[in-house]
Amino acid sequence: xxxxxxxxxxxxxxxxxxxxxxxxxxxxxxxxxxxxxxxxxxxxxxxxxxxxxxxxxxxxxxxxxxxxxxxxxxxxxxxxxxxxxxxxxxxxxxxxxxxxxxxxxxxxxxxxxxxxxxxxxxxxxxxxxxxxxxxxxxxxxxxxxxxxxxxxxxxxxxxxxxxxxxxxxxxxxxxxxxxxxxxxxxxxxxxxxxxxxxxxxxxxxxxxxxxxxxxxxxx
Amino acid sequence: xxxxxxxxxxxxxxxxxxxxxxxxxxxxxxxxxxxxxxxxxxxxxxxxxxxxxxxxxxxxxxxxxxxxxxxxxxxxxxxxxxxxxxxxxxxxxxxxxxxxxxxxxxxxxxxxxxxxxxxxxxxxxxxxxxxxxxxxxxxxxxxxxxxxxxxxxxxxxxxxxxxxxxxxxxxxxxxxxxxxxxxxxxxxxxxxxxxxxxxxxxxxxxxxxxxxxxxxxxxxxxxxxx
Numbered sequence: 001x002x003x004x005x006x007x008x009x010x011x012x013x014x015x016x017x018x019x020x021x022x023x024x025x026x027x028x029x030x031x032x033x034x035x036x037x038x039x040x041x042x043x044x045x046x047x048x049x050x051x052x053x054x055x056x057x058x059x060x061x062x063x064x065x066x067x068x069x070x071x072x073x074x075x076x077x078x079x080x081x082x083x084x085x086x087x088x089x090x091x092x093x094x095x096x097x098x099x100x101x102x103x104x105x106x107x108x109x110x111x112x113x114x115x116x117x118x119x120x121x122x123x124x125x126x127x128x129x130x131x132x133x134x135x136x137x138x139x140x141x142x143x144x145x146x147x148x149x150x151x152x153x154x155x156x157x158x159x160x161x162x163x164x165x166x167x168x169x170x171x172x173x174x175x176x177x178x179x180x181x182x183x184x185x186x187x188x189x190x191x192x193x194x195x196x197x198x199x200x201x202x203x204x205x206x207x208x209x210x211x212x213x214x215x216x217x218x219x
Numbered sequence: 220x221x222x223x224x225x226x227x228x229x230x231x232x233x234x235x236x237x238x239x240x241x242x243x244x245x246x247x248x249x250x251x252x253x254x255x256x257x258x259x260x261x262x263x264x265x266x267x268x269x270x271x272x273x274x275x276x277x278x279x280x281x282x283x284x285x286x287x288x289x290x291x292x293x294x295x296x297x298x299x300x301x302x303x304x305x306x307x308x309x310x311x312x313x314x315x316x317x318x319x320x321x322x323x324x325x326x327x328x329x330x331x332x333x334x335x336x337x338x339x340x341x342x343x344x345x346x347x348x349x350x351x352x353x354x355x356x357x358x359x360x361x362x363x364x365x366x367x368x369x370x371x372x373x374x375x376x377x378x379x380x381x382x383x384x385x386x387x388x389x390x391x392x393x394x395x396x397x398x399x400x401x402x403x404x405x406x407x408x409x410x411x412x413x414x415x416x417x418x419x420x421x422x423x424x425x426x427x428x429x430x431x432x433x434x435x436x437x438x439x440x441x442x443x444x445x
Contacts, residue, residue: 052320052324052353061309064309066309066312066316067316068315068316068319070315071312071315071316071319072312074311074312074315075308075309075311075312078308078311079308090292090293090296090297091279091282091284091293093292093293093296094284094289094290094292094293097286097288097289097292098270098285098286098289101286124270128270
């Protein structure tokens with residue numbers, strides 16, 4: 001009989017890194033408690049659980065904390081095996097991981113800055129994925145979502161904000177068809193609907209941040 | 220059955236390449252080492268790592284793998300003797316966490332200190348020392364970051380063993396002293412004494428020259444600014 005584990009996730013609603021963890025847990029049907037953190041005023045609990053980086057997300061399993069989103073993802077994958085988000089084949093896995101790093105390290109910041117470089121980056125990613133991990137879609141992983149879909153899917157609200165605010169379409173259907181289809185299919189998944197980053201709320205926040213930034217450069 | 224063909228593309232001085240050499244050695248995997256000139260990258264490197272064009276790259280049966288952590292995990296999953304990562308998922312998460320800490324926090328802080336001048340030097344030293352204290356805290360009571368035997372985190376952090384002594388010599392300053400960092404000091408010794416590791420570090424004299432030159436070049440380009 002499977003033992004009941006106590007799972008808690010500390011996160012912030014706007015964080016793509018946190019969305020990644022939410023999605024992975026949801027896809028695996030893991031029951032967990034969510035604790036929303038105010039990043040301007042972090043709780044004692046969070047600082048105690050992640051003293052090294054003092055950041056979200058932090059996943060706590062039976063009192064033991066894990067931090068850093070990719071480390072958490074791999075931990076979730078290894079603790080709850082069904083459905084698998086990564087292939088068994090070590091070589092296929094070795095092809096997916098660098099792509100994961102590349103997406104995760106192209107910071108939320110970079111998304112908001114929206115440059116030619118970022119679009120170029122997405123194009124390279126699409127090519128790399130098509131080359132090393134051929135898929136019939138709709139997901140990068142094939143019929144069912146895998147790790148890369150989870151990661152790219154977490155960025156969906158951010159991409160939309162970019163498109164609407166800055167007029168830059170990062171997920172152009174013609175230019176990056178697989179990434180486009182992955183995100184479109186991912187946000188349609190029933191199981192992640194209530195954990196997806198709320199678009200309107202994000203748009204409002206980014207708007208405010210930009211106004212502030214513009215105002216400070218004027219003086 | 221034909222022996223699987225394993226090639227490692229790397230440079231003599233890269234700590235990221237060294238960690239792969241350690242992993243292959245620990246598992247008794249024979250391989251061909253191909254020395255790359257990063258100023259003049261070979262067609263082989265460009266073929267096997269077209270996206271990043273960096274070392275290390277492992278080639279196994281014609282298939283290429285890049286990114287040192289990815290290579291380490293691939294090696295662990297492909298050759299099962301002497302496992303590098305523990306079995307328990309939580310312990311594995313800890314191993315990965317500390318490896319990342321080493322590369323993403325500690326290494327940049329050491330580098331910053333190494334190239335800092337004037338008043339920035341003190342600040343950089345404090346920062347790097349903070350990270351050392353964190354590592355010391357994590358190690359406390361353990362022979363290796365992995366426990367009783369050398370593992371993933373040790374291999375990832377192993378660059379500290381020879382690099383820090385190098386920097387200490389060039390900067391004429393003892394960073395990891397036994398009094399403040401008893402566990403780290405013991406770890407450094409345990410690590411270098413581990414079978415297979417001992418004679419693997421790149422030649423000290425050559426490294427000293429390389430790093431001295433790097434530092435001088437860096438100072439030369441920033442001389443005259445502030």
